[in-house]
Amino acid sequence: MYRTDAYQLHHLLTASAAASPDHIAVIHGEDRITYGELDQAAARVARAVRELGAGPGDRVALFLPKSIPAVVSLFGALKAGAAYVPVDPHAPARRAALILRDCGVRCVVTTPDRLAALRQADPGLSFQTIVAADDGGAAPPAGATAWGDVLAGPALAQPSDGVETDLGYILYTSGSTGVPKGVMISHRAALTFIHWTHTEFAVTADDVVSNHAPFHFDLSIFDLFTTVKAGGTVVLVPDRLSTFPVKLTELVRMRGITIWYSVPSALVLMLTRGKLAGESVPSLRLALFAGEVFPLKYLQQLRRTFRGRLVNLYGPTETNVCTWYEVGDDVLQRETPIPIGKATLNYEVFALTAEGRCAAPGEHGELYARGPGLMTGYWGDPEKTASVLVRNPLQGAYDERLCRTGDLVSLDPGGDYLYLGRRDHMVKVRGYRVELGEVEAALYQHPGVRETAVVAVDAADGGKRLQAFVSGDGLTVEALERHCLERLPRYMVPERFTLRATLPKTSTGKIDRPALQAESA
Numbered sequence: 001m002y003r004t005d006a007y008q009l010h011h012l013l014t015a016s017a018a019a020s021p022d023h024i025a026v027i028h029g030e031d032r033i034t035y036g037e038l039d040q041a042a043a044r045v046a047r048a049v050r051e052l053g054a055g056p057g058d059r060v061a062l063f064l065p066k067s068i069p070a071v072v073s074l075f076g077a078l079k080a081g082a083a084y085v086p087v088d089p090h091a092p093a094r095r096a097a098l099i100l101r102d103c104g105v106r107c108v109v110t111t112p113d114r115l116a117a118l119r120q121a122d123p124g125l126s127f128q129t130i131v132a133a134d135d136g137g138a139a140p141p142a143g144a145t146a147w148g149d150v151l152a153g154p155a156l157a158q159p160s161d162g163v164e165t166d167l168g169y170i171l172y173t174s175g176s177t178g179v180p181k182g183v184m185i186s187h188r189a190a191l192t193f194i195h196w197t198h199t200e201f202a203v204t205a206d207d208v209v210s211n212h213a214p215f216h217f218d219l220s221i222f223d224l225f226t227t228v229k230a231g232g233t234v235v236l237v238p239d240r241l242s243t244f245p246v247k248l249t250e251l252v253r254m255r256g257i258t259i260w261y262s263v264p265s266a267l268v269l270m271l272t273r274g275k276l277a278g279e280s281v282p283s284l285r286l287a288l289f290a291g292e293v294f295p296l297k298y299l300q301q302l303r304r305t306f307r308g309r310l311v312n313l314y315g316p317t318e319t320n321v322c323t324w325y326e327v328g329d330d331v332l333q334r335e336t337p338i339p340i341g342k343a344t345l346n347y348e349v350f351a352l353t354a355e356g357r358c359a360a361p362g363e364h365g366e367l368y369a370r371g372p373g374l375m376t377g378y379w380g381d382p383e384k385t386a387s388v389l390v391r392n393p394l395q396g397a398y399d400e401r402l403c404r405t406g407d408l409v410s411l412d413p414g415g416d417y418l419y420l421g422r423r424d425h426m427v428k429v430r431g432y433r434v435e436l437g438e439v440e441a442a443l444y445q446h447p448g449v450r451e452t453a454v455v456a457v458d459a460a461d462g463g464k465r466l467q468a469f470v471s472g473d474g475l476t477v478e479a480l481e482r483h484c485l486e487r488l489p490r491y492m493v494p495e496r497f498t499l500r501a502t503l504p505k506t507s508t509g510k511i512d513r514p515a516l517q518a519e520s521a
Contacts, residue, residue, distance in 0.1 A: 007163070008078070008161075008166070009168050010079045012194070012229045013035070013038065013039055013042065015229075016228055016229070017035040017039035019035075022035075023231060025037075025228065026038065026235075027233060028066070028235075028236040031068050033068050035231065040155060041151055042072050042076040043076070044150055044154070045073055045080075045109075046079035046080040046156040046159060046160075048076075048130060049080040052107050054077075054082050054106035055081050055082065055160070056162055057082070057167075058081075058083075059083050059104060059105045059106060060083070060084050061085040061099070061107070061108045061127075062084055062085065062108075062109050063089060063096055063108055063109070063118070064114065064132050065089045066238070068236075069132040069133070069147060070215060071224065071234075074215065078160075078168065079160060081159075081160025082106070082107075083166075083167035083170055085099070085100075085103055086214070087100070092121075093120065094121045096121070098122075099172050099180055100118070100125060102180075102182060103170055103379050106128060107127060107128045107129070108129050108130070109129075110132065111131065112141055115141055116141070128145075129145065130150055131144045162187075164186065165186050165188055167187075168185055169190070170182045170184050171216060172216065182379030182380070183375050183378060184378065188372055189373045190225065190373075193321055193344075194222070195345075196346065197222055197226045197321075198229050198230055199345075200345070201286055204230050205231035205232055207258045208232065208235060208256050208257050208283070209222075209223055209226075209258070209261070210223065210251075210257050211223035211236045212260070212509075213262065217507075219262065219290060219508075221320065222261055223261060235257060242266070245269040245272075245276070246274045248270050248274055249275055249281065252283070252284060253280060257281070258284060258285050258286065259284075259286045259287075259288070260284060260286070261290075262288075263289065263291040264298075265451070267302065268294075271298055272298070277306070278306040278308075285309065286309045287306060287309070288311050288313055289311075289312060289313070290315070290321065291508065292511070293337055294337075296441070299327065300334075303332060304332065309326065310327040311327065312324065312325045312338055312340060314340035314341070315369070317375070318375045319374055319375070320373055322343060322344055322373065323342060323344060323349055324340075324344055326341075336441070337418075337419070339412060339417055340419045341417065342417070346372060346373070347373060348370050349368065349370075351368070351409050351410070352393070353365045361411045361413065363411075364409075365409065366405065366406070366408060366409075366423060367408075367409045368402045368403065369402065370392065370402050374401065375389070388404050389402070407420075407421070407422060407423065419437075427456040427464050429456070429466060436454045438492070439492055439494065440453065440454050442483075442484055442488050442492075443483070445483070448474050449472040451470070451503045452468060452469065453503060453513055454466055454468045454494060466493075466496075468496070469503055470497060470498070471499070471502050475499055496520075
C-alpha cells in the first residue's frame with residue numbers, strides 16, 4: 001500500500017514506483033533506471049545505511065559526482081530516516097571534511113579517490129563508508145562497503161515513517177566568516193515547494209525534466225522531487241557538459257526535454273554561444289530560472305524566440321522559492337529588470353523598512369517571508385539562526401518566526417516586488433549610497449557586455465571605490481566608461497574596469513563574487 005498523502009520526501013518515490021514501476025525515472029548519459037528499480041535500490045541502500053549505524057535523526061553525506069548511484073543514495077538516506085547532506089563533488093577535501101565534521105555525519109557515500117582525500121585531509125574524522133564506484137571491480141578500501149554488495153543485499157523491510165518536521169536534507173552555503181553554514185530543511189518545508197510547483201506547472205509523467213544544478217544547490221529539489229512526484233523522467237546533465245552551451249542545447253533537443261531549470265548564466269551561455277532558440281528545442285514547454293538576476297537584454301532575446309512559459313523564481317536557500325513572476329511579452333518593452341513577483345502558494349512576503357514598518361509602494365525595504373517552507377535553522381548555530389529567523393514584529397499574540405532574506409525590494413504599482421539588491425551590496429561611495437546591482441544593470445545595457453560583476457574595494461582615503469569585471473565582445477575600458485557616464489551619476493561609475501574572457505563561477509553556476517572581491521582587494 002503506498003501513500004497518496006506524502007508527508008516525507010521518499011513517499012513520493014514509493015507512490016510513483018507503485019503506480020508506474022516500468023517508467024524511466026532517471027537518465028544519465030547512457031544509464032537509466034526505472035521507478036521500480038530506483039525504489040528497490042534505494043531500499044537496499046537504506047538497509048545498508050541502517051546496518052552501518054545511521055538511522056532516524058542522523059546525517060548521510062553524498063560526496064560523489066552526479067549520477068544514478070547518487071540519486072539512489074539520496075533516496076536511500078531518506079528511506080533510512082536520515083537527512084541527506086550533498087557535498088560539492090569538486091570541493092577540496094579539506095572543505096568537504098569540514099562539512100562532514102560540522103554536521104556529524106554517520107555515513108558517507110563516496111568514491112575511492114575522494115575517500116582517500118578525506119582521510120588525508122582529516123585523519124581524525126570518523127564515519128562509515130559506502131563506496132559507490134569500484135574502479136572497474138577493484139576491492140573497496142579497507143573498512144568500506146562496496147556498492148555492489150549493497151545492491152546485492154536485502155531491502156529495508158520497513159522504511160522510516162517519521163513526521164513531516166523531521167529534517168530531509170542539509171544544504172551547505174558560503175558563510176560570511178569563510179566557514180560554510182548548513183541550512184536545515186524539513187520534509188514539510190521541501191514538500192510545500194514541491195506540491196506548489198507540481199500543480200502550478202502541471203508537471204506530469206510525460207515530462208522530461210533537466211537537472212542542471214548540482215545536488216548541493218537548492219534548484220535540484222525541483223528537478224528531483226517534483227519530477228518524481230509526477231512520475232516523470234529526470235535527465236541528469238553531466239558535469240562535463242555544464243560549460244559547453246552547444247552540447248547543452250543539443251541535450252535538450254536529443255532527450256526531448258520539456259522543462260528546464262537553471263541559473264540565468266547557463267541560459268545566457270546557451271543563447272549567446274549554444275544556438276538556443278525556440279525552434280531549436282521544440283519539446284521545451286517551460287523554462288525556469290533562479291539564483292541571480294537575468295540580464296534584461298538576454299531575457300528579451302529568449303522571449304522573442306521561446307513561446308513556452310518563462311518563469312522567474314526567487315528565494316534564498318533558507319526559504320527555497322517564496323516568490324515568482326511569469327515573464328510575458330511585455331518584457332520586450334521593459335527598460336528595467338523584471339520583478340521577482342508575488343508570493344508562492346502558502347507563503348506571505350512583505351517588506352519592512354529600517355524603522356520596522358511595512359514599506360509603502362515605491363519605498364525600499366528588506367523582504368521578509370513567512371510560511372511552512374522556511375528552513376528549520378542553521379545546523380549547530382543557534383545564534384546565526386536567531387538573527388535570520390526572527391519574531392514577527394507584526395504579530396504580538398504569539399511567537400511566529402519570519403525569515404529575513406537580506407534582500408532589498410520595493411513594491412511596484414502592479415503588486416509585484418522588485419529586487420533592488422542584497423542588503424550587504426549597498427555601499428557608500430563618496431558619501432552616496434550605491435547599490436552594486438544598479439551599476440551592473442547599466443553595464444548590461446551595453447550590447448557587447450556578456451557578463452559583469454561590480455565589487456566595492458577599500459580606497460586609500462578610507463572610503464570605497466567601485467571595480468567592474470566585464471566579459472564580452474569588442475569591449476574597451478574607454479567605451480565602457482562612456483557608456484556608464486551616459487546612464488549613471490559620476491559617483492556610480494566604476495573607477496576601474498577589468499576585462500576578462502570569462503568571469504569565474506561558483507560550483508552552482510553563479511558568478512563567483514567572493515573570488516573577484518578577493519582579487520580586487
